[in-house]
Amino acid sequence: MEIFINDNKHEAFDNETIIQVTDRLNIHIPRFCYHKRLSIVASCRMCLIEVEGAKFPQPACSTLVREGMKIKTTGSVTEDAQKSTMEFLLINHPLDCPVCDQAGECELQDVSLDHGDYKSNYNEMKRTVIDKDIGSLVSTEMTRCIHCSRCVRFGEEVAGIKELGMTGRGEKTKIETFVNQSLTSELSGNVIDLCPVGALNNNLYKYSARTWDLEQKNSISFNDCLGSNIYYHIYKNSIKRAVPKENEQINLSWLSDRDRFGHEGIESNERILLPMIKENNKLIQSDLNSLYSITAEKIKEFSPNTTAIMSAQSSCEEMYLYQKILRENGITNIDHRTKECDFRYQENYPVIPSFDIKINDLAKMDNIILVNTNISKEFPILSIYLRNAIKNNSTNVFSLATYNYSENFDTNINEIFSPTDLVRYLRDSANNQLASIESNHKNLIILGPSSTHLKNYTEILNSTSNFAKLTNSKLALLGDLSNSSGAWAMGIIPHRLPGGIQCDKYKEKNYVSAYPSNDMFIVYNLEPEYDFSNDIEILDKLKKSKYNIFFSSYITDAIEKYADIVFPLAVQQESTGTHLNTNKQLQKSEAVILPKEKAKPGLDFLHNISKALGLDISNKQISQDISKILSSINITDNYVITENLRVPKEKDILEKYIIRSPNTNNPTLRRCESLLNTHDADNFMSLPMDMNITEDKKVTLTEHSKQIKINTNIKTHSKPENTILLKFSGRYKQKLGSCNSVIDIE
Amino acid sequence: MNFKDNFPKHLIEEIDVIRSKFPPDKSKSAIIESLLIIQHHNNGYLNEELISSLANYLGLTKIDVYEVATFYSMFNLKPIGKNIISVCTNVSCMLRKSDDILNYIEKKLNIKVGESTKDNKFYLKDEMECLAACNGAPMMQINHINYENLTYEKIDKILDEIPND
Amino acid sequence: MIKLCTATFSLDNPSSIETYLAQDGYHSWKKIIRDKTPKSEIIRLVKESGLKGKGGAGFLTGLKWSFINSAEKQRYLVCNSDESEPGTCKDRDILRYNPHAVIEGMLIACYAIDASVGYNYLRGEFIGDQWIVFNTAVKEAYKNNLIGNKVLNSDISIDIIPLIGAGAYIVGEETAMLESIEGKRGMPRIKPPFPAVQGLYGKPTIINNTETLATVPYILKNGDEWYKNLGLNDSIGVKMFCMSGHLNRPDVIEAPLGIPFSELLNQCGGILDNKKLKAVIPGGSSVPVVKGKDIINIPMDYESLMSIGTMLGSGGIIVMDESTCMVSVLERISRFYYAESCGQCTPCREGTGWLYKTLVKIKSGRGTQSDLDLLNRIANQIEGHCICALGDAAAMPVISFLKNFWNEFEYYVDKKESMVG
Numbered sequence A: 001m002e003i004f005i006n007d008n009k010h011e012a013f014d015n016e017t018i019i020q021v022t023d024r025l026n027i028h029i030p031r032f033c034y035h036k037r038l039s040i041v042a043s044c045r046m047c048l049i050e051v052e053g054a055k056f057p058q059p060a061c062s063t064l065v066r067e068g069m070k071i072k073t074t075g076s077v078t079e080d081a082q083k084s085t086m087e088f089l090l091i092n093h094p095l096d097c098p099v100c101d102q103a104g105e106c107e108l109q110d111v112s113l114d115h116g117d118y119k120s121n122y123n124e125m126k127r128t129v130i131d132k133d134i135g136s137l138v139s140t141e142m143t144r145c146i147h148c149s150r151c152v153r154f155g156e157e158v159a160g161i162k163e164l165g166m167t168g169r170g171e172k173t174k175i176e177t178f179v180n181q182s183l184t185s186e187l188s189g190n191v192i193d194l195c196p197v198g199a200l201n202n203n204l205y206k207y208s209a210r211t212w213d214l215e216q217k218n219s220i221s222f223n224d225c226l227g228s229n230i231y232y233h234i235y236k237n238s239i240k241r242a243v244p245k246e247n248e249q250i251n252l253s254w255l256s257d258r259d260r261f262g263h264e265g266i267e268s269n270e271r272i273l274l275p276m277i278k279e280n281n282k283l284i285q286s287d288l289n290s291l292y293s294i295t296a297e298k299i300k301e302f303s304p305n306t307t308a309i310m311s312a313q314s315s316c317e318e319m320y321l322y323q324k325i326l327r328e329n330g331i332t333n334i335d336h337r338t339k340e341c342d343f344r345y346q347e348n349y350p351v352i353p354s355f356d357i358k359i360n361d362l363a364k365m366d367n368i369i370l371v372n373t374n375i376s377k378e379f380p381i382l383s384i385y386l387r388n389a390i391k392n393n394s395t396n397v398f399s400l401a402t403y404n405y406s407e408n409f410d411t412n413i414n415e416i417f418s419p420t421d422l423v424r425y426l427r428d429s430a431n432n433q434l435a436s437i438e439s440n441h442k443n444l445i446i447l448g449p450s451s452t453h454l455k456n457y458t459e460i461l462n463s464t465s466n467f468a469k470l471t472n473s474k475l476a477l478l479g480d481l482s483n484s485s486g487a488w489a490m491g492i493i494p495h496r497l498p499g500g501i502q503c504d505k506y507k508e509k510n511y512v513s514a515y516p517s518n519d520m521f522i523v524y525n526l527e528p529e530y531d532f533s534n535d536i537e538i539l540d541k542l543k544k545s546k547y548n549i550f551f552s553s554y555i556t557d558a559i560e561k562y563a564d565i566v567f568p569l570a571v572q573q574e575s576t577g578t579h580l581n582t583n584k585q586l587q588k589s590e591a592v593i594l595p596k597e598k599a600k601p602g603l604d605f606l607h608n609i610s611k612a613l614g615l616d617i618s619n620k621q622i623s624q625d626i627s628k629i630l631s632s633i634n635i636t637d638n639y640v641i642t643e644n645l646r647v648p649k650e651k652d653i654l655e656k657y658i659i660r661s662p663n664t665n666n667p668t669l670r671r672c673e674s675l676l677n678t679h680d681a682d683n684f685m686s687l688p689m690d691m692n693i694t695e696d697k698k699v700t701l702t703e704h705s706k707q708i709k710i711n712t713n714i715k716t717h718s719k720p721e722n723t724i725l726l727k728f729s730g731r732y733k734q735k736l737g738s739c740n741s742v743i744d745i746e
Numbered sequence B: 001m002n003f004k005d006n007f008p009k010h011l012i013e014e015i016d017v018i019r020s021k022f023p024p025d026k027s028k029s030a031i032i033e034s035l036l037i038i039q040h041h042n043n044g045y046l047n048e049e050l051i052s053s054l055a056n057y058l059g060l061t062k063i064d065v066y067e068v069a070t071f072y073s074m075f076n077l078k079p080i081g082k083n084i085i086s087v088c089t090n091v092s093c094m095l096r097k098s099d100d101i102l103n104y105i106e107k108k109l110n111i112k113v114g115e116s117t118k119d120n121k122f123y124l125k126d127e128m129e130c131l132a133a134c135n136g137a138p139m140m141q142i143n144h145i146n147y148e149n150l151t152y153e154k155i156d157k158i159l160d161e162i163p164n165d
Numbered sequence C: 001m002i003k004l005c006t007a008t009f010s011l012d013n014p015s016s017i018e019t020y021l022a023q024d025g026y027h028s029w030k031k032i033i034r035d036k037t038p039k040s041e042i043i044r045l046v047k048e049s050g051l052k053g054k055g056g057a058g059f060l061t062g063l064k065w066s067f068i069n070s071a072e073k074q075r076y077l078v079c080n081s082d083e084s085e086p087g088t089c090k091d092r093d094i095l096r097y098n099p100h101a102v103i104e105g106m107l108i109a110c111y112a113i114d115a116s117v118g119y120n121y122l123r124g125e126f127i128g129d130q131w132i133v134f135n136t137a138v139k140e141a142y143k144n145n146l147i148g149n150k151v152l153n154s155d156i157s158i159d160i161i162p163l164i165g166a167g168a169y170i171v172g173e174e175t176a177m178l179e180s181i182e183g184k185r186g187m188p189r190i191k192p193p194f195p196a197v198q199g200l201y202g203k204p205t206i207i208n209n210t211e212t213l214a215t216v217p218y219i220l221k222n223g224d225e226w227y228k229n230l231g232l233n234d235s236i237g238v239k240m241f242c243m244s245g246h247l248n249r250p251d252v253i254e255a256p257l258g259i260p261f262s263e264l265l266n267q268c269g270g271i272l273d274n275k276k277l278k279a280v281i282p283g284g285s286s287v288p289v290v291k292g293k294d295i296i297n298i299p300m301d302y303e304s305l306m307s308i309g310t311m312l313g314s315g316g317i318i319v320m321d322e323s324t325c326m327v328s329v330l331e332r333i334s335r336f337y338y339a340e341s342c343g344q345c346t347p348c349r350e351g352t353g354w355l356y357k358t359l360v361k362i363k364s365g366r367g368t369q370s371d372l373d374l375l376n377r378i379a380n381q382i383e384g385h386c387i388c389a390l391g392d393a394a395a396m397p398v399i400s401f402l403k404n405f406w407n408e409f410e411y412y413v414d415k416k417e418s419m420v421g
């Protein structure tokens, strides 16, 4: 249809609101309550504009366009209406711009400059609102609130957990949580961006800089395999805050709290900022040139009895060069799967594990089956898509899990099993609730990364694949870290070269089985205490091995004790590289800050080491190789069918496993105090008992000669049956060993 | 009432009746009437515990219930005196000298609007609404029963006749 | 004397079903069930009778019913018994003295719009009296199989369910009422969509005032022509007038529309203590005030009142004698809208407080001439700028009081005291 805006003819569509049209045409209309991803409430009345024929100005955000409508975004009617709304908003708004973090980017400030009158006739007392503590991430200054209700609607409509609400009435209306409850949503930080004034603030950023001094740089998330797009705001080479960069295929306008606050750790005093070498049992400062030549020497000396493990948080470039150096020098025990303990599946694994459909297509699915993944916590951004699918497409969501958790969307079926029962359930799909999934529906199965930590991962993968095949479902394998897909593609696995090419020259099938013959460890951005399925065993091996080379950004007790040399690894935000997300999108991130002190991006170290080994390969060459590898990969599906697997027996082995908080999933996250102070930073151990646990029973566990007494009455879980769920004590330190170590229960 | 997560049986029954007035998936609709009943059984006021318990029982978030509890003026979030007096001081009553009536009651009970008497017998609500008895002005409600065409003598009689217990 | 809604008022035991039945109550309902009257016929009849909503806006009831979105199967009727507009006290009497007329009206409306449920939402403050009476009446009607499953052994099932609020004037606004029934804060919704398209729980819903619905059975019984002709001169139908303020006998009077104001005054025994009439607010406190001399000979109907710059509104007629201090009255009215704003729209949330605080300032003798201009400006900045009409309701009195009694306000800010002492 045709409409007239300020006397100019424009095209508009049915069911569009005026503001949608003007936004599309870049014609400015001020607004506070309207947000394109939230429902329309039309309550702030800032967007009032003149519509010919209407007695009073109309809200542009909620008024639908009509054929031939004549609208004026300027002129006295519009301007008077907007000026009066502004005047009303300012009568109770504090004049504290000089101390407000929002100053400089405050929508109220901007609008009042454009549309307000400077002088106020209001002489009464201004309203003040007592501030309440709503958690460690979002700080409040509620006197500044202008009641636009964006934050409330965000909770209800996007995050799926209503935590902030509007209380009181009239002039006494307030935005608050129920009696000082902390926000628990993993998306809570988005209210900071949504708040048009300085009422909801980024606690990390609070008072640390003025917005006009900040420099904005592009980056991506290093905290999960989705690769949300981020703008970092930098001042004096330090990250002051993170805000979402819109990406319609990934994070829309949102960021998970992990991505928003996950840079805090960079400033930790546990950072390693100098090259170090062990002398007299102590790590002391060294110089990089010596470390390069020692590394080259040691590689020559100990290959092939070296195990090289690398974090899947590394960039494709680091991965490619790392494996190239090692393989060219005879080292084949290369792996990134340090949290795994069952590798039988690996020969049949896809070249790139991936999300089998575009994330946007989630909303078209009839059925989505979640296997062992707590989407709301592990992939908060995905949970938004799932909620939309349920709301707009009535998608059925099934959750099959090995422990009990809650989601911020409705699930049709929520079953909790022991890991072996999970396999049985999938095998028996014809006779249980899964029977409703038919092959002529659009089905998607999402297998969460924590399944890979289980001792029967291969069986789970196999039965999931069989079920997927049977029901003609897509299968999505979600990675544990930001570049898990890249790690498979770049050959950070013992049995395949980059591009998934079978490599027959490897001796050991995985890093675990490499232990017995081990002389040297190269550990790249992994922390022995926290990143392994069995910390006790790895510590033991590190102790026994002849030489240990670490690339690490942070010091830990184990590194202090067992490293012979340590490269001061820059964090991802200080490095440039590409990451392959779960949708097979290769995203590049430039260094947003310079590395601190003597720290350097891993790629620099690797280049120098390769030179010391007589290998010279340029960055350009690496990028070309990577693109070639990626384009050569023929991706079919994610099914992993492994023959001759044991059928689980009725009473199968009991399995202890660790449930890690996604907020401690990588070294930098582990050092983000404000994230660790949320409700959600606890790790748990799930411990099934081969006996009926009666109330008040005392159980003693013995693990590697450590004895732990548990009082079962508070910790017993009904599902899976006879399970005890233990919370780890301490900040993020696990004190109870790990997944696959042996325990005795008395 | 003193309980943690469970309402006593008779309350549950009352709440279930309220719920049955609405479609099964609309338990939110039961908030207002349930709160009134809970408040009635809890000396006329609500607290965090009661709000949480109702949220749990109806399967809603606490803030959902709290939002409602703070919006409607008949919910009290602090303890109040046993008998609630609301004197209408809106236009029609004001024209017939309701301000004097209110003053008289304030003096008689030795409290200001919004306060409860020391012996907790009376709570004088700060009533802003018109109580829809304009043709009986001046008027007041005590425990939501109307008393109209008030005079000082009438007030004395009404208040004095309210038992002490 | 015509008596529709008030038919049972002066009888013994007025609220009981026996009394109502003895007055030939439920006649229309039984007839509809017996004859299987087509829904369209009922809507046509109500439309032609010219019945206008009695809740305030005066919208044609039959026309409203015809807007029901028939694409949706589930539909609702809501009876608005929130009666909270200052000066209005008619629905409370209907609810306690003639509840069965409300029930019958609701049943007929449910039938006409094909709603399986009719909710009657009573304001919270009715909990001690009207709530109890109305609930009893509903139980009686169920017992007599007039409501419920298979009404009067037909294949029609309709439930009438009483609901109670908890103190909030704004819930009288129809969409706020829907929010409140949904268990939320009573915040009005933006329109469109109108309730007849998307109302309670997103389903088509018709909302009518208690008096409107209680009138319906009488129209069905006596016909559209009959109702139309009840009005005087060109006016249509009857209305309950709530007469309050400086009167010798304040009362609720059911009278033909078009009745001269002077006649209503007479029926209430004239002005209290034989004083002179100064001003009248003829439709609940939200409508513009008029000078006594301007209204005294005016017929009380929608059009005539419009012609003197005010409205019939809910029929709450507030009468003020010569001793009335208009500054004090306006301050009191402003306090009400300030206290009752739901708080979502900026102009209403902030503006009503500003109006009230400025009036308090004037009343306390700290006001200046410029405060009077300010009042006018604020009111004009609120009017027409909000989601619901509460903003207008707060603005209209201010504008009209200042316009009609400017010199009294001026006197007040000059002399720091009331002109009338």
Ligand SMILES: Cc1cc2nc3c(=O)[nH]c(=O)nc-3n(C[C@H](O)[C@H](O)[C@H](O)COP(=O)(O)O)c2cc1C
Binding pocket: C052, C053, C054, C055, C056, C057, C058, C059, C061, C080, C081, C082, C083, C084, C085, C169, C170, C171, C172, C173, C174, C175, C207, C208, C209, C210, C212, C213, C388, C389, C390, C393
């Ligand atoms: C602020 C406000 C308060 C209202 N209060 C009432 C009320 O108490 N009772 C009522 O019947 N209508 C009230 N209304 C009018 C209703 O919105 C609605 O128009 C009416 O219930 C429709 O019924 P009717 O067509 O039968 O008049 C109010 C409207 C507004 C804007």
Ligand code: SF4
Binding pocket: C170, C187, C188, C340, C341, C342, C343, C344, C345, C346, C348, C349, C386, C387, C388, C389, C390, C391
């Ligand atoms: S005008 Fe006032 S009462 Fe009406 S919706 Fe807006 S804020 Fe609420």
Ligand code: FES
Binding pocket: A030, A031, A032, A033, A034, A041, A042, A043, A044, A045, A046, A047, A048, A059, A060, A061, A062
């Ligand atoms: S942006 Fe339109 S009313 Fe708020």
